[in-house]
Amino acid sequence: MLAASILLQNRLLAALPPAELEQLALNMEQVTLPLGKMLYEPGEQLSHAYFPSSAIISLHYVIESGASAESAGVGREGMLGVSLFMGGNSTTSSAVVQTAGLAFRIDRQHLKAAFDQGGALQKLLLRYTQALMTQMSQSAVCNRHHCIEQQLCRWLLLTLDRLTPDVNLATQIKGATPPLPELVITQELIANMLGVRREGITEAAGQLQAKGLIRYRRGHIAVLERHGLEQRVCECYGVVKKEIARLLTDVGGEKTGPA
Amino acid sequence: MLAASILLQNRLLAALPPAELEQLALNMEQVTLPLGKMLYEPGEQLSHAYFPSSAIISLHYVIESGASAESAGVGREGMLGVSLFMGGNSTTSSAVVQTAGLAFRIDRQHLKAAFDQGGALQKLLLRYTQALMTQMSQSAVCNRHHCIEQQLCRWLLLTLDRLTPDVNLATQIKGATPPLPELVITQELIANMLGVRREGITEAAGQLQAKGLIRYRRGHIAVLERHGLEQRVCECYGVVKKEIARLLTDVGGEKTGPA
């Protein structure tokens, strides 16, 4: 059993009323997720749901030829395993750890039970699921119309957002926040997620590096000028980011919402 | 108020227990949806949910350049407006009538109330939402890796499936089932949905016609050899079809499901 306070590192859990969080904490455990670990195989019965705190997970589908494409990513803002409460209990996608780190997990039965209580957790998870859907449909659009460089910017920015700790959680973070955010990942893995060739990433990343926006070093990407990435990224980044913000902020607001 | 029996033309509604269906029927009305009608604009507050009986609706996103891409389609097997019960009340996508026809609609408040009762309807709608997610992520993959001809086959087959009446509902359908299923749509519109050029569709459709699989005539496509399309289609079609079948058949089955 975990202290409820540590669970606040996940933004979904942080949005729960204290009572519900305490209840959930009884059945949560913290796990370390190493880079590349496959959490869900397509069609497999899921045993746990994961609420990342520092880890990032990539949802993608692998086609018969072996190629693949990411449909969404999951970080501190979300959770993995929506099919557990949506009713399907499995998905056609795979889930792989894209950035090593920590996550909290809860087994299927306890999650389902908590969801079926119909409280704030249910509301929150459903809203998050809608945010996931936005990511998926935006991935479809982006794959169709935007070039590799734009998609790489989108991927970098979304990953960066998931790595950066919340401002209001700053007191919880003991170590100093790193001045230069650095992603630990190879070009080959990025290529797999975007569903493009490794060489395509090499070229696009080279362009960004030549412009001084990032710095590359064998499996590490340092983002030097976040603003520069934001200027080159396609609209898809903003759409996804705004929709996540919209759906996960005014939780409990049962008003008709903005027109 | 409608007779509950007519609502059975929509497969989601048909899967409801009679009592729940009767309850819903009190607040349902039938509407005619003309080709091209936009039911939802992005970000707009939704007023109704739609359960198509013969109409087909396309969910897609339009980017700044004016290009677009479909993320999912909705026909008799589903419903439009999941964001009403998911909590967002709006989506970033547009919804446009792709095939003219009939649908049942219910206003936001009554749908939400029925959903919150937590009965079979809730379970069903959540499972359907997961099926929608499968379509979306598969669209992302398909856009990335499969050629226009394959995508056209996928689109034709999925549309065909939505047009073909259920076998077990055959007694309800008064007119004879058409021997040659014909879609009423222009190449230009198909191109918009797939997010490709009109000329691309002209060429791909020309290939299929040359092979005798379809016949084209100014806004009408007759499918001559469904089997031939199934041979050329990419795996995405099967993935989506199977997942819809899986999620919407064993409703109520609370077993652990297939591993």
Added chain:
DNA sequence: TTACTTACGTTCGTTAGCGCACGGAAGCCG
């Protein structure tokens, strides 16, 4: 019938991304 709109057919130059192959260098390990 004639005029007109809408939809389909075709061509051509251009380009983003692919597949393949090879070279080189960074980092790890004995």
Added chain:
DNA sequence: CGGCTTCCGTGCGCTAACGAACGTAAGTAA
């Protein structure tokens, strides 16, 4: 230190799809 694996850089021919322009025919309306 030397050897080895992994990762990144580069070049080259190739193809699917793009953008634009123009022609033609089907259907519609006067």
